[in-house]
Amino acid sequence: MTLDAPDATARPSRATLRDVAQLAEVSIKTASRVLSGQPNVREETARRVRDAARALRFRPNRLARDLRSGAVSTAVGFVIGDLSNPFYTQIAAGAERLLREHGLELFIATSDEDPERERRVTLTMLERRVRALFVVPVAEEHAYLVPEQQLGTPMVFIDRPAVDVAADSIVLDNRRAVREATERLIALGHRRIGLVADRTQVWTARERVAGFADAMRAAGTEDWQRWVHRAHDVATARAVASDLLAGPDAPTALFALNNRITAGVVNAVAGLPGPPAILGFDDFEFAATLGISVIAHDPVDLGRRAAETALDRLAGRTGMPQQIVLPTRFVARGSGERPPPKAGP
Amino acid sequence: MTLDAPDATARPSRATLRDVAQLAEVSIKTASRVLSGQPNVREETARRVRDAARALRFRPNRLARDLRSGAVSTAVGFVIGDLSNPFYTQIAAGAERLLREHGLELFIATSDEDPERERRVTLTMLERRVRALFVVPVAEEHAYLVPEQQLGTPMVFIDRPAVDVAADSIVLDNRRAVREATERLIALGHRRIGLVADRTQVWTARERVAGFADAMRAAGTEDWQRWVHRAHDVATARAVASDLLAGPDAPTALFALNNRITAGVVNAVAGLPGPPAILGFDDFEFAATLGISVIAHDPVDLGRRAAETALDRLAGRTGMPQQIVLPTRFVARGSGERPPPKAGP
DNA sequence: CTGAAAGCGCTTACAG
DNA sequence: CTGAAAGCGCTTACAG
Structure with a gap:
């Protein structure tokens, strides 16, 4: 031809x-x-x-331009664990909105909740010379970021603090929030409270379970550990909740410690006669309709605060890394306020 | 000092x-x-x-490396309208999973549903010499992408086809799906069907409304347009649904044409006496629990197919751009199957 | 207002 | 097995 x-x-x-x-x-x-x-x-x-x-x-060719003019790229990196979880993507949305106003572009990549991948993705962004870096970490080990930190790339950890690198972080007051919510359940008369928490590797899960322990211990319940169950995804949470409710000594209240777990628990309970009270950490679109009480907060705001922190650093603010703790608020709703039944099983 | x-x-x-x-x-x-x-x-x-x-x-320094070795970057770009909408982020998740297996890295950026921003973000990715580009377009005009296309950067449009650039696209069979679902409602006896659709600018909204029109016309309803209402976000959808149900000649069924609209409609209807049947486009976590019938499909698969298409092009497959139409399936659920009440108002 | 030279940090040929 | 030269596509000084 x-x-x-x-x-x-x-x-x-x-x-x-x-x-x-x-x-x-x-x-x-x-x-x-x-x-x-x-x-x-x-x-x-x-x-x-x-x-x-x-x-x-x-x-x-931006590569050539950025290379010649030093690291004044307008790209900012955001490493997230799971693209399917709106909690994370809304954080990114919040950060993006503010960064954009300052002429910066946010590029999101995922670690797929794998520490090794998180490391690779983070390094790859750094190799691309991003101007700042946001991480919702799954890894517990971030020492490899120390040199970059020293070279002046602002890094902000979101939802969970950095362990072995001194970086800014934005977190929620997990422990207090769960302690107080548990106290409410106890005040309503609940003694058998089924807690469904994420894996112990996850910092927020540890904090939240600690809050539960605080409240249970204060109420004189020393064997609180028997009420703690684990689930990482919706399907497992659903199965765990079903098992709990079917078993002997079924809980009168279920407390789901994050949005995915809440989804599983709600689906497990649906249509059951004499359903338990349900509390969830993280608000969601159907919580009001379903009458679920939640520990609410605004992921978008979490992202915005993270962006503010990074912008401050870029503007030259120096000083020790800060940990900003954002408050949550308890939203009481219909069936989440259900007291335990009078007649025991 | x-x-x-x-x-x-x-x-x-x-x-x-x-x-x-x-x-x-x-x-x-x-x-x-x-x-x-x-x-x-x-x-x-x-x-x-x-x-x-x-x-x-x-x-x-990846910038230097990529610059010298030509455009063999491992970066792939994904331009999305809205980070808060899980429909989009799950598409990205699906694409990412497959691309990763091929050593490519997906970077996501958002157009915030603004055509002008979409253009800027897309160009910026191209300037960074991404290896391939995915776009869930909001803009109607993509002629500016033609040169890049000719230079061989694979581009795949997702959920909505490209208009004035000959690029591959992956879409759903919107029209048929809505036509058949509407036919079901009609078969159940519904005549007053309130349709809540996204803006007319959105291609999928136009296709879906066309499907509704097909079914209504076939049933002899020539004034189908009076049943079509518009909403773009959850809050508006909720208000629209509330107004419809409160007004005279209230619909006996509500058909929500995407996930955000469904959320609004469901929240509006919650707790109402004698609620209408509800159908939604896009499946969601609580659909079964709430008994909503939906037109279901898998966003993750949409992303995976898009990635496959791009990988094919990268592997050297030539030929005309293709439009892949993915089937949806109707999932009938409890209250979504409710027939209209016998006694009219 | 305009341009020739040097260089950003790497890798690609090409020699040895 | 190792290296000196050239160059990717731009921008930064520095001259005129």
């Missing part, structure tokens, strides 16, 4: 600044000036350059 | 390959070979280089 038109259809390579300069009959430097908006170019020259750029469909 | 240690604490600049080579007493080329895993280096030399790299906390 022969092509008649010499290079009408085939455009093997991308036009560079040099091509534009050549076509416009100016130096490469002048072309650069025009296309990157620098002043001091005669209007007619500028027009020639712009025309040439358009004709050649020129698109600057 | 004077610093005693010369440069123990302050590390002004990043170590480069050149620094590593110097410390290891080899050429820069040899250092490069070791650190990028090329063969033909004596083990002892390699060790010296690795030690030097570690000592200097060397981290390669």
Whole structure:
């Protein structure tokens, strides 16, 4: 098959600044000036350059630009555990909104909740010389970030603090929130409270369970551990809740320690006669409709605060890393306020 | 304040390959070979280089590497409208999983449902020389992508087809799905069906409304347009549904044409006496519990198919752009199957 | 207002 | 097994 038109259809390579300069009959430097908006170019020259750029469909190479001008990239990285969990993606949405107003672009990548992948993804972003880095960490080990930190890349840990690198972090007051919510359940008369928590590896799960322990111990329940169950995904949470309710000594209240677990628990309980009171950590769209009491907070705000912190650092604020603790609020709702039945099983 | 240690604490600049080579007493080329895993280096030399790299906390500059070696970046871009909508983020999750297996890294950025921002974000990714590009488009105009397309960057449009650029796309069979679901409602006896659709600018909304029109016309309802209402976010959908149900001639069934609208409609209907049948487009976590019939499909699969398409192109498959239409399935559930009440108002 | 030279930090040929 | 030279596509000084 022969092509008649010499290079009408085939455009093997991308036009560079040099091509534009050549076509416009100016130096490469002048072309650069025009296309990157620098002043001091005669209007007619500028027009020639712009025309040439358009004709050649020129698109600057950011890699080259950023490389030459040092690490003044406008890219900011966000490493998240799970793209399917709206809790994380809403944090990202909050951060993005604020960063955008400051001319920065947020790029999100996922660790898929794997510490090793988190490390790789984080390093890859750093190798791409992001201006700042946000991490919702799953790994417990972040010492490898210390050099980057020292080189001045602002890093903010979200939802869980950094362990072995001194970085800013934004977290919720997990422990107090769960302690107080548990106290409410106890005040309503509940003694058999089934807690469904995420894996012990997860910092927030540990904090929340500690809050539960605080309240149970204060109420004189020393064997609180027997009420703690684990689930990481919706399906497991559902199974755990079903088993609990079917077993002997079934709990009169179920306390789900994050949004995925709440989803599982709610689905397990649906349609059951004499359902238990249900509490959840994290608010969700159908909580009011379903009458679930929750520990509410705003993930978008979490992201916004993280972005603020990074912007502060970029603006030159120095000093010790800070840990910002955001308050949560308890939202009492219908069936979540159900007291235990009078007649025991 | 004077610093005693010369440069123990302050590390002004990043170590480069050149620094590593110097410390290891080899050429820069040899250092490069070791650190990028090329063969033909004596083990002892390699060790010296690795030690030097570690000592200097060397981290390669991907910008420089990618610039020199041409556009063989491992970065792939994904432009999404709204980070808060799990429908989109799950598509991204699906794409990411497959791409990762092929050594590619997915970076997600958001257009915030603004055509102008979509354009900027897309161009910025292209300037960063991503290997492939995924877009869930909000804009109707994509002619500016034609040159990039011609330069061989695979581009896949998801959920909505590209209009003025010949690119691959993956979409759902919106029209047929809604037509058949509407036919079911009609078969159940419903005549007053309140449809709540997204803005007319959105392609999927137009297709879905067309499906509704097909079914209504086939049933002899020529004034189907009076049953079509619009809402873009949860709050508006809720208000629209409330108004509809409170008004005269209230619908006996509500059909919500996407996940956000369903959320609003469900919350509006909650606790109402004699609630209407509810159908939704897009499945969701609480649909079974709430007894909502839905047009179900798997966003993760949508992403996976998009990734497959891009990988095919990267592998050199040529030919006309394809439009892949994925089937949906109707899931009938409790209250969604409610027939209209016998006694009219 | 415009341009020739040097260089950002790497890798690609090409020699030895 | 190792290295000196050139260059990826831009921008930063520095001249005129």
